[in-house]
Amino acid sequence: MLDELKTDRKVVGIKQLRKALSAGTAKKVFIAKDADPALTEPIVQQCHSIQVDVITVPTMKQLGDACEISVAAAVAAII
Template sequence: MLESIKSSKKTIGIRQSMKAVENGLADTVYIAKDADEKVVRSIKELCSSSDIEIVYIDTMKQLGKACGIEVGAAVACVLK
């Protein structure tokens, strides 16, 4: 499943992912389980109200690696 993130068109990070969801461009949102709840609460609520699937990844490090970056990521979004 994580391999599909790397090869897909995506956004990485809370701001870009929020914009994608708000603009109807998001297909699936990935959230790291160890991300700060204050950081991810808004995108969780937005995804819930927009019927966007949320997939939880164990760690920010794993999500960052799946996105092809060297640092952790709290949120990533695969675009339609």
């Protein structure tokens, strides 16, 4: 599943993800399990309300690696 983040168009980070959700362009959302729930929980709720799939990734490091960035990532989305 994380392979999609390497090949498909994506956004990474809370701000960019919020924009994609508001614009209706996010198709699938990835959230790191070890990310701060105060940041991720509102995203999860918004995804459920607009019926966007949410996939949990074990760590922020794994999500960052899957997005091919040099830092950890709390959230990302396929757009």
